[in-house]
Amino acid sequence: MQIQDLETPVAVVDLDRLQANIRRLQTYLDLHGLANRPHIKTHKIPEIAHMQLEAGATGITCQKLGEAEIMVAAGIREIFLPYNLLGPAKLERLMHLTRRARIRVTADAETVVQGYAEAARAEGTVLPVLVEFDTGTGRCGVQSPQEAADLAQTIAGHRSLHFAGLMTYPFNDQTGEFVAATRRLLEAQGLPLETVSIGGTPAMWQAHTVSGATEHRAGTYVYGDRNTVLAGAMTLEACAFHIRTTVVSRPTPERAILDAGSKVLSSDPARGGSGYGQLLEYPDAVLYNLSEEHGWVDVSRCDPRPQIGEVVTVLPNHVCVVTNLLNQVVGHRRGEVEVVWPVLARGMVQ
Numbered sequence: 248m249q250i251q252d253l254e255t256p257v258a259v260v261d262l263d264r265l266q267a268n269i270r271r272l273q274t275y276l277d278l279h280g281l282a283n284r285p286h287i288k289t290h291k292i293p294e295i296a297h298m299q300l301e302a303g304a305t306g307i308t309c310q311k312l313g314e315a316e317i318m319v320a321a322g323i324r325e326i327f328l329p330y331n332l333l334g335p336a337k338l339e340r341l342m343h344l345t346r347r348a349r350i351r352v353t354a355d356a357e358t359v360v361q362g363y364a365e366a367a368r369a370e371g372t373v374l375p376v377l378v379e380f381d382t383g384t385g386r387c388g389v390q391s392p393q394e395a396a397d398l399a400q401t402i403a404g405h406r407s408l409h410f411a412g413l414m415t416y417p418f419n420d421q422t423g424e425f426v427a428a429t430r431r432l433l434e435a436q437g438l439p440l441e442t443v444s445i446g447g448t449p450a451m452w453q454a455h456t457v458s459g460a461t462e463h464r465a466g467t468y469v470y471g472d473r474n475t476v477l478a479g480a481m482t483l484e485a486c487a488f489h490i491r492t493t494v495v496s497r498p499t500p501e502r503a504i505l506d507a508g509s510k511v512l513s514s515d516p517a518r519g520g521s522g523y524g525q526l527l528e529y530p531d532a533v534l535y536n537l538s539e540e541h542g543w544v545d546v547s548r549c550d551p552r553p554q555i556g557e558v559v560t561v562l563p564n565h566v567c568v569v570t571n572l573l574n575q576v577v578g579h580r581r582g583e584v585e586v587v588w589p590v591l592a593r594g595m596v597q
Contacts, residue, residue, distance in 0.1 A: 313595025
């Protein structure tokens, strides 16, 4: 079957590009002595996670327990969960995972650490915990090297926990200085700093410039999307994931309507660009509005213009969100369908 025979809207993945993207980042990180721990929140598909591990990744990163449970069920045994986990239900699930895989977690507050310590003590295990720090994003993370060192000491003070290092997202020009200052404080306390985990796709080719970093977490690199291209981290030709969608209406000469709306493309904006995706066949078109099942396209600058019934290819702005909207993606080589993958970890937000 060819991809042109598929009903639209449909997500398609170019398998040659996918594999090239996996190899490209792995080669770069290997060259600079950084462990690769890719984030599966982009694809949410165990088969792709196994491809990343086979290429040389030391483990994977999951954002939520539900994702990790899917991946462990698929045979993956090395997982990092860089997210504060709170409450008896989540801690019980975390302990169940530790029976089947090596799990590392993060914390940025003593309350989180206390929960981990009590759960691990009851389980009879030792849980590795990294301290999350903030170097300018303004999301989660301790705010100073002293806070990082103090929390590390708190972790190390629990026999059921192991201080496993530092973690941040995304990294920036302040990250190396923060790490160095924290390392000095930890050395004074007699605590080794074994791991410094940094992450992000937009600046992935600068990961080697972060002094002290030992591993990198990237997610979007595996597929690519419009925002990654706009950030300069990938080329349009390297992007592996697209939405094929049909022009279902041409109500005016200047407007085309697609059968992919916000339930397929998401409403995430473009960074430094306009619209909700890029039409590859019509680069001058602007996908300027979405309703649930319709995409509104300004084709006034196109010559020629798409016709009703025509199938066009959209590069989404933010592929991670699009993936979470879909039940499956279709893998192809040069247009020939090779595999249909269920997105097993979609919707796993708990």
